[in-house]
Amino acid sequence: MNRGESILLVGGGNMGQALLRGWLADGRRPASVHVVDPDERARAAIGSLGIEASPARPHSFRADVIVLAVKPHLVEGALQDYVDLADGRATLLTxxxxxxxxxxxxxxxxxxxxxxxxxxxPAAIGRGITALAASEVVGSARRRLCESLMTAVGQVVWLEDDGLMDSVTAVSGSGPAYVFLLIECLAAAAVKVGFEKELAERLSLATVAGAGAYAMASGADPAELRRQVTSPGGTTQAALEVLIGDSRALESLLTEAVQAAARRSKELA
Structure with missing residues (x-):
C-alpha cells in the first residue's frame, strides 16, 4: 500500500476523527485527505490536524475512496451528493x-x-475491531485499501457477505457496553465487601483491562486461562460456581443479550 490514495471522509465526528488520527499515524499525508462535515466545531478540530474540511463536497477533490461516517438516518441525504459513485471509479467505504x-x-x-x-x-484509541464485507465488484486492491484504512484504528476481519453484520453488531459493536457493565458490577460488588467507591472502581477497571490484555498477549483459549487461575476448592472456584455452576447463568444471560441485540439490529435495518 503506497499510502498515497486520496480519501474523502464524510462525517467528522468522534469516529471520523479517530480514523483521521489513525491515518496520520499510519503515514498518510494530510493533503491526501479531505473531510466534509456541516459542524463548524468539528471542522475546526479537523483543521488542527492539518487536514482541510468543508461543509459540503469539494468537487475539485478527486477521491479514490469515500469513507461514509455519518449517523444512519443521515446516510440517504448525504449520498445525494455522491451519485457519481454509481460508475464504480471510487470505492465507498461505509x-x-x-x-x-x-x-x-x-x-x-x-x-x-x-x-x-x-x-x-475502542477504535477511538486504536484498539477497536472492524468487520468488513464487500460487494461483488470490489476487487482485491480495493479490499486491501479499505482494510488498511480500518487497521489504522485496530484489527480487521472480513465476512463472506454482510448477512452476519447484525451478529457482529451484537457481539463486537455492542460488546464494549457489556464489558463496561461488568466493570460497574464488579465495582459495586467490591463496595459491598468493604471498599471505598474510588478504590473499588480502580481495582475493577484495572482487573478487566489487564485480563483482556493478558488474554490477547497469551493467545491461549480463554477457558484454559480461566482454569489456570482456578485452584480446586479455592476462592476463584467459589465465585465461578455462582457465575456459571450447573445452570451456566452468566453464559445464558450473555446469549440472551446478544440475541436481543442482533434482533434489534435487524429491525433497525
Whole structure:
C-alpha cells in the first residue's frame, strides 16, 4: 500500500476523527485527505490536524475512496451528493450502522464499489475491531485499501457477505457496553465487601483491562486461562460456581443479550 490514495471522509465526528488520527499515524499525508462535515466545531478540530474540511463536497477533490461516517438516518441525504459513485471509479467505504450493501446498491446501482464496515468504540484509541464485507465488484486492491484504512484504528476481519453484520453488531459493536457493565458490577460488588467507591472502581477497571490484555498477549483459549487461575476448592472456584455452576447463568444471560441485540439490529435495518 503506497499510502498515497486520496480519501474523502464524510462525517467528522468522534469516529471520523479517530480514523483521521489513525491515518496520520499510519503515514498518510494530510493533503491526501479531505473531510466534509456541516459542524463548524468539528471542522475546526479537523483543521488542527492539518487536514482541510468543508461543509459540503469539494468537487475539485478527486477521491479514490469515500469513507461514509455519518449517523444512519443521515446516510440517504448525504449520498445525494455522491451519485457519481454509481460508475464504480471510487470505492465507498461505509461505517454507518444498520445499512446493508443492498441498501446502498438500491441508491447507487449494482456497479457501485461498496465496502461495509462495523467498527466499535475502542477504535477511538486504536484498539477497536472492524468487520468488513464487500460487494461483488470490489476487487482485491480495493479490499486491501479499505482494510488498511480500518487497521489504522485496530484489527480487521472480513465476512463472506454482510448477512452476519447484525451478529457482529451484537457481539463486537455492542460488546464494549457489556464489558463496561461488568466493570460497574464488579465495582459495586467490591463496595459491598468493604471498599471505598474510588478504590473499588480502580481495582475493577484495572482487573478487566489487564485480563483482556493478558488474554490477547497469551493467545491461549480463554477457558484454559480461566482454569489456570482456578485452584480446586479455592476462592476463584467459589465465585465461578455462582457465575456459571450447573445452570451456566452468566453464559445464558450473555446469549440472551446478544440475541436481543442482533434482533434489534435487524429491525433497525
Amino acid at each position: 461505517i454507518a450502522a444498520g445499512k446493508t450493501i443492498a441498501f446502498y446498491q438500491g441508491l447507487l446501482g449494482s456497479s457501485a464499489a461498496i465496502v461495509r464496515g462495523m467498527p466499535n468504540t
